[in-house]
Amino acid sequence: MKIIEAKVIVTCPSRNFVTLKIVTDEGIYGIGDATLNGRELAVVSYLEDHLIPCLLGKDASRIEDIWQYFYRGAYWRRGPVGMTAIAAIDVALWDIKAKAANMPLYQLLGGRSRDGVMVYGHANGNTIEETVEEVGRYIDMGYKAIRAQTGVPGLSSTYGVSKDKLFYEPADANLPSENIWSTTKYLNSVPKLFETLRDTYGYDHHLLHDAHHRCTPLEAAQLGKSLEPYKLFWLEDAVPAELQEGFRLFRQHTTTPIAVGEVFSSIHDCQQLISEQLIDYIRTTIVHAGGISHLRRIAHLAELYHVRTGFHGATDLSPITMGAAVHFDTWVPNFGIQEYMRHTEETDAVFPHDYRFEEGVMKVGEKPGHGVDIDESLAAKYPYKPAYLPVNRLEDGTMYNW
Numbered sequence: 001m002k003i004i005e006a007k008v009i010v011t012c013p014s015r016n017f018v019t020l021k022i023v024t025d026e027g028i029y030g031i032g033d034a035t036l037n038g039r040e041l042a043v044v045s046y047l048e049d050h051l052i053p054c055l056l057g058k059d060a061s062r063i064e065d066i067w068q069y070f071y072r073g074a075y076w077r078r079g080p081v082g083m084t085a086i087a088a089i090d091v092a093l094w095d096i097k098a099k100a101a102n103m104p105l106y107q108l109l110g111g112r113s114r115d116g117v118m119v120y121g122h123a124n125g126n127t128i129e130e131t132v133e134e135v136g137r138y139i140d141m142g143y144k145a146i147r148a149q150t151g152v153p154g155l156s157s158t159y160g161v162s163k164d165k166l167f168y169e170p171a172d173a174n175l176p177s178e179n180i181w182s183t184t185k186y187l188n189s190v191p192k193l194f195e196t197l198r199d200t201y202g203y204d205h206h207l208l209h210d211a212h213h214r215c216t217p218l219e220a221a222q223l224g225k226s227l228e229p230y231k232l233f234w235l236e237d238a239v240p241a242e243l244q245e246g247f248r249l250f251r252q253h254t255t256t257p258i259a260v261g262e263v264f265s266s267i268h269d270c271q272q273l274i275s276e277q278l279i280d281y282i283r284t285t286i287v288h289a290g291g292i293s294h295l296r297r298i299a300h301l302a303e304l305y306h307v308r309t310g311f312h313g314a315t316d317l318s319p320i321t322m323g324a325a326v327h328f329d330t331w332v333p334n335f336g337i338q339e340y341m342r343h344t345e346e347t348d349a350v351f352p353h354d355y356r357f358e359e360g361v362m363k364v365g366e367k368p369g370h371g372v373d374i375d376e377s378l379a380a381k382y383p384y385k386p387a388y389l390p391v392n393r394l395e396d397g398t399m400y401n402w
């Protein structure tokens with residue numbers, strides 16, 4: 001089955017998405033997500049200028065060989081731009097293989113391990129009262145797991161608090177907006193949120209929180225300890241993970257479960273975190289870490305060390321990634337949870353799909369492939385708009401992690 005065409009489609013139905021479509025001489029096509037928030041056009045160029053010319057004419061059934069060709073063949077390994085481009089090819093090829101086999105992707109991966117995959121939604125508000133009310137809305141919508149984020153008194157804005165409650169879109173400006181951050185103020189406010197949530201709703205629902213890379217290992221240890229009474233499902237991205245051994249100190253001081261990995265692009269970014277059991281959940285995604293072929297290796301490594309999956313699923317990951325993830329999650333033995341941030345109606349119309357939310361879980365569809373398509377004529381109506389993620393400074397002006 002020869003690849004005769006590969007094209008990149010850039011569209012902005014509410015936000016930017018980059019999609020790769022691969023067409024074979026047998027008329028079967030597959031699509032893969034290549035969206036890297038705020039750096040979209042770098043991946044477009046990587047695909048169009050460097051990978052697609054080498055892809056044309058290759059046998060679409062040789063997924064592993066094509067993966068190795070682009071990973072080893074570049075000489076320059078890893079990194080988000082390259083690994084996102086490889087992921088787009090990989091997912092499109094898995095889509096083609098599953099369609100050729102007339103099977104939904106999860107069957108090809110090894111079959112069903114569960115009926116539905118538990119997802120968590122995002123509740124947030126400017127104040128604790130507002131966030132508590134939002135968590136109630138998610139409970140009413142049937143969620144079993146809810147991430148809660150709230151504004152920090154004394155800071156004008158913070159990560160995770162959105163204007164539009166159902167759709168969180170942090171890439172909001174054509175040049176990065178600047179936020180101000182204080183870890184001290186943050187550490188004082190978070191435990192109060194979870195204390196109020198447990199007092200209001202009890203302990204029947206899973207609660208999660210994202211610190212978005214803003215603590216040192218010791219601050220993360222303090223935060224984890226202060227949240228222990230509220231029994232979080234996880235504390236996410238408390239510490240930036242370039243220094244994997246930095247998680248030892250954090251880990252040794254708290255029993256709050258630890259999740260990390262949405263910015264990782266390869267197994268080498270989490271090898272020590274997993275093999276030393278410094279984390280409980282790995283959040284690396286199909287789109288940013290080399291596709292299904294590579295994420296499968298990460299999941300298998302994680303399984304050996306009692307680490308479960310909890311893939312990133314923000315709105316900047318297209319419905320293609322969500323669809324592929326639901327197939328992966330339906331199969332993977334060491335599944336933990338899946339993030340699910342809703343897409344807008346405009347986005348959903350451009351990417352018709354057959355996964356569906358039912359009573360707190362996502363159900364996989366039975367269509368051959370990963371079950372997500374792209375309406376190209378609709379996509380063409382939404383041209384690319386430059387949009388950056390914000391940057392963060394400490395109160396004295398020092399650049400910090402957003």
Ligand SMILES: O=C(O)C(=O)C[C@H](O)[C@H](O)CO
Nearest residue numbers: 037170210212313314316339
């Ligand atoms: O969904 C999450 O957990 C995030 O941290 C969302 C990220 O800020 C977002 O995907 C960045 O593009």
Ligand SMILES: [Mg+2]
Nearest residue numbers: 210236237262
């Ligand atoms: Mg996160």
